Amino acid sequence: MGGIGSGSYPRNDKAPEIERTRCLDVRFLRKNNLLKPGTSGTLRWSCKDDLLSQLHYHVGRDGIHVQHQDHAGAWKSTQQTIRFDYTPCHFGGARCWFLCPGCSRRVAVLSDSGQGFLCRHCLGLVHRTSSQGKRDRLFSQKHKLGEQIFEDYERGEGRLKKRGMHWRTFKQQLAKYRQLEQRLYGSSHFK
Numbered sequence: 807m808g809g810i811g812s813g814s815y816p817r818n819d820k821a822p823e824i825e826r827t828r829c830l831d832v833r834f835l836r837k838n839n840l841l842k843p844g845t846s847g848t849l850r851w852s853c854k855d856d857l858l859s860q861l862h863y864h865v866g867r868d869g870i871h872v873q874h875q876d877h878a879g880a881w882k883s884t885q886q887t888i889r890f891d892y893t894p895c896h897f898g899g900a901r902c903w904f905l906c907p908g909c910s911r912r913v914a915v916l917s918d919s920g921q922g923f924l925c926r927h928c929l930g931l932v933h934r935t936s937s938q939g940k941r942d943r944l945f946s947q948k949h950k951l952g953e954q955i956f957e958d959y960e961r962g963e964g965r966l967k968k969r970g971m972h973w974r975t976f977k978q979q980l981a982k983y984r985q986l987e988q989r990l991y992g993s994s995h996f997k
């Protein structure tokens with residue numbers, strides 16, 4: 807897609823850095839004069855000759871509307887409007903910033919989170935949330951198993967084998983239960 811406002815990121819001839827190439831940098835847009843209202847075009851991120859993702863954009867008065875297509879197996883598309891904010895410059899005029907769609911912080915760089923562009927603070931939260939989700943899943947697995955194998959399972963603790971359960975089965979399941987505990991608390995948990 808050529809035409810006015812179409813551009814591409816400066817190529818990095820060394821090893822490709824995915825993290826860096828999937829960023830939207832307001833300074834890059836400014837430098838290439840792509841922040842003028844009414845401007846539209848396509849930015850492409852590629853690694854060697856492979857197209858990784860592309861972004862169609864249209865600049866409005868107070869923000870940039872983007873449709874980002876990510877080639878993860880098949881093209882996956884997200885749409886966002888990223889608002890602008892301005893701070894006065896030393897020598898007159900105003901400097902343009904992005905307002906992060908997640909937290910409204912004024913930032914120069916937004917990165918692809920997989921579900922739209924976010925600032926690095928929000929991306930940190932996304933990573934924390936997903937590891938929290940993993941922990942929650944481990945907890946519920948542990949509780950489910952605990953209820954199945956212990957007669958006296960209460961508040962995450964159990965000692966007695968479930969009545970009617972074979973010792974062999976109990977020992978096998980207990981080993982699994984201990985593994986889940988270890989993944990949750992580390993080996994220091996063992997009493």
Ligand SMILES: [Zn+2]
Nearest residue numbers: 906909925928
């Ligand atoms: Zn943010």
